[in-house]
Amino acid sequence: MSDHQKKEGLAIAVIGSGFAGISAAAYLAKQGYSVDVYEKNSDIGGRARQLRTINGYVFDMGPSWYWMPGVFEQFFNDFGYKTEDFYELQLLDPGFSVVFGADDVLNIPADFEELCLLFESIESGSSAQLRRFLTEAEYKYRIGIGKLVYKPGLSLLEFADAELVKGLFKLQVFTSFSAHVKKYFKDPRLIALMEFPVLFLGAMPEDTPALYSLMNYAGLKLGTWYPKGGFGKVIQAMKDVAERQGVKFHTNAAVTALDVQGKRVINLSSTKGTLEYAGIIAAADYHHVEEKLLDLTYRNYSEKYWNNRVLAPSCLIFYLGVKTKISGLNHHTLFFDEDLKQHSQEIYKDAKWPTKPLFYVCCPSITDPSVAPAGHENLFILMPLATDLEDPEAIREEYFSLIMDRLEAYTDTAIREQLDYKKSYCVSDFVADYNSYKGNAYGLANTLMQTANLKPSLKNKKIDNLFYAGQLTVPGPGVPPSIISGNIAAQQLIKHLNKQR
Numbered sequence: 001m002s003d004h005q006k007k008e009g010l011a012i013a014v015i016g017s018g019f020a021g022i023s024a025a026a027y028l029a030k031q032g033y034s035v036d037v038y039e040k041n042s043d044i045g046g047r048a049r050q051l052r053t054i055n056g057y058v059f060d061m062g063p064s065w066y067w068m069p070g071v072f073e074q075f076f077n078d079f080g081y082k083t084e085d086f087y088e089l090q091l092l093d094p095g096f097s098v099v100f101g102a103d104d105v106l107n108i109p110a111d112f113e114e115l116c117l118l119f120e121s122i123e124s125g126s127s128a129q130l131r132r133f134l135t136e137a138e139y140k141y142r143i144g145i146g147k148l149v150y151k152p153g154l155s156l157l158e159f160a161d162a163e164l165v166k167g168l169f170k171l172q173v174f175t176s177f178s179a180h181v182k183k184y185f186k187d188p189r190l191i192a193l194m195e196f197p198v199l200f201l202g203a204m205p206e207d208t209p210a211l212y213s214l215m216n217y218a219g220l221k222l223g224t225w226y227p228k229g230g231f232g233k234v235i236q237a238m239k240d241v242a243e244r245q246g247v248k249f250h251t252n253a254a255v256t257a258l259d260v261q262g263k264r265v266i267n268l269s270s271t272k273g274t275l276e277y278a279g280i281i282a283a284a285d286y287h288h289v290e291e292k293l294l295d296l297t298y299r300n301y302s303e304k305y306w307n308n309r310v311l312a313p314s315c316l317i318f319y320l321g322v323k324t325k326i327s328g329l330n331h332h333t334l335f336f337d338e339d340l341k342q343h344s345q346e347i348y349k350d351a352k353w354p355t356k357p358l359f360y361v362c363c364p365s366i367t368d369p370s371v372a373p374a375g376h377e378n379l380f381i382l383m384p385l386a387t388d389l390e391d392p393e394a395i396r397e398e399y400f401s402l403i404m405d406r407l408e409a410y411t412d413t414a415i416r417e418q419l420d421y422k423k424s425y426c427v428s429d430f431v432a433d434y435n436s437y438k439g440n441a442y443g444l445a446n447t448l449m450q451t452a453n454l455k456p457s458l459k460n461k462k463i464d465n466l467f468y469a470g471q472l473t474v475p476g477p478g479v480p481p482s483i484i485s486g487n488i489a490a491q492q493l494i495k496h497l498n499k500q501r
Contacts, residue, residue, distance in 0.1 A: 010278040012279045013268045014280075015289065018048060020469040022235070033279075058230060091223050092223070092225065097333045134216065137214055137221075138217050139170055145214065153458065177198055202313065204344045228367075286468050317381065320421065335410075337406065391427045
C-alpha cells in the first residue's frame with residue numbers, strides 16, 4: 001500500500017501551509033491518514049514565513065507577538081512534545097512600550113504588581129480597577145480559549161453547555177469593548193493601552209464585543225514572549241511535528257481546481273499534477289478557494305456576502321536592516337502619538353490611507369542577536385491600513401518618509417542614512433502571495449455579527465468532504481486561533497470520514 005493510501009485507502013489534502021494548515025495536517029496524520037499539504041509559495045508558513053537576506057538579516061514577515069503560550073504548548077503536548085523540545089521562549093520585560101509623545105512613554109512591565117503601580121501612577125485608583133478588569137478578563141479567557149474557540153460553529157446546540165449558559169452574561173458578548181474599558185479607566189493613555197489589541201481583531205473598539213478583553217488578560221497577565229530565532233522557528237517546529245506523523249509538504253504547488261462529483265471532492269489539481277482525495281481541508285484564503293477552485297454551484301457564499309463582510313485590516317510593512325544600534329526602542333514599541341480613533345475611523349469606516357497614522361515597530365535584534373549582523377539592528381515597521389486600497393510605490397514611500405521622520409526624531413538616530421536593507425510589503429503583496437481577499441492581513445473582524453456561528457462556516461454546505469480552516473472562519477484572526485482552527489477542521493473531517501466507514 002502506497003503512502004498516498006495509508007489508512008484504508010484514505011488520503012487527505014490540505015491547501016495552505018500556514019499555522020492552520022500545518023495544525024490540521026498534523027492532527028489528521030496522527031489519526032493514520034496520509035496527508036499532503038499543498039503550498040503555492042516556495043516556503044511554508046504562510047504569513048509567518050521568514051525573509052532571509054544575503055547580508056545576514058532574518059525577518060519574520062508577519063506575526064511577531066507571541067501571546068497565549070498555552071495554545072502553542074497544547075499543540076505540542078497533543079503529539080507528546082513540549083515547546084522547549086523545539087525552540088527557546090523568552091519572557092519580554094518590558095513586554096512592550098507605548099509612545100504617546102517624546103517624553104510620554106509607558107513601558108509595560110512583565111511583573112503584574114509593577115504594572116499595577118504604573119497604572120496607579122497615571123490614574124488614582126486605577127490599580128484596583130485593573131485587578132477587577134483582569135479578574136473578569138481571566139474568566140473570559142478561561143471560557144473563551146478553553147471552550148468557546150473549540151466549537152465548530154455548526155449548530156447552536158454546541159452552546160448547550162451548563163458552564164457556558166451560566167456564564168453567558170459574564171462573557172459580555174453583547175457589550176461594547178470600548179464602553180467596557182471606559183467603565184474602569186478615565187485616563188486616555190490607559191484607555192488606548194487597553195484598546196490597542198482589538199485594533200488587530202479587525203474592528204473599532206466600539207464595534208467589538210467586550211468578550212475580547214480576554215486579549216488584555218493574555219497580554220498583561222500571561223505575558224509577551226519571544227521564540228528565539230523568530231516565528232519561523234515555531235513554523236519549523238510544527239512542520240517537524242507534522243512530518244514525524246507522516247505529513248508530506250509540497251511547495252511551489254499552487255492548487256488550481258477541485259473536481260466535484262455528487263457531494264464529494266474527487267480530484268485536486270495543482271501545478272504538481274492531479275490526485276484523488278477522500279477529504280480536503282482548505283486552509284488557504286476562504287474566498288479564493290470558493291471563487292477560483294470551485295464552480296458556482298458548490299460555493300457556500302455569494303460575492304455579495306463577501307463584500308458585506310467586515311474585514312480585519314491590511315497593513316503597510318517595512319523590513320529594514322540598519323547598520324547601527326538604535327536607542328530608545330524596546331522589542332515591541334507602539335507609536336500612539338497620534339489619534340487612535342481617527343486612524344481607526346480611516347481603517348474601518350472611511351477606508352482610505354490614514355491622515356496621521358499610528359504605527360508599530362518590532363526590533364527583535366534587541367532580544368536576539370541571531371536575526372541581524374553584529375552591531376546592526378533588525379526593524380519591522382507596521383502601519384495598520386484599510387483593505388482593498390491601491391498601494392503604488394510612490395504612496396509607500398510617502399508613508400515611509402512620514403514614519404521615519406517620527407521614528408528618527410524619537411530615537412535621535414538618522415536611520416535612513418544607515419540602511420543596508422529595505423523592503424516594503426502591502427495590500428497587493430498580500431493578494432499576490434496569499435490570494436488574500438481584498439489584501440487583508442488578519443482575516444475577518446471579530447464584530448458581534450461575525451462571532452462564533454456567525455462566521456463563515458468551516459464546513460462546505462454542499463460538499464461533504466470539504467472543510468475550511470484559518471482566519472476567515474472559526475475561531476478567528478490571530479496565530480493561536482489559527483492553530484486551533486486547524487485542529488477543529490481536522491476533527492470535523494475525521495468525524496465525517498468515520499461515518500462513511
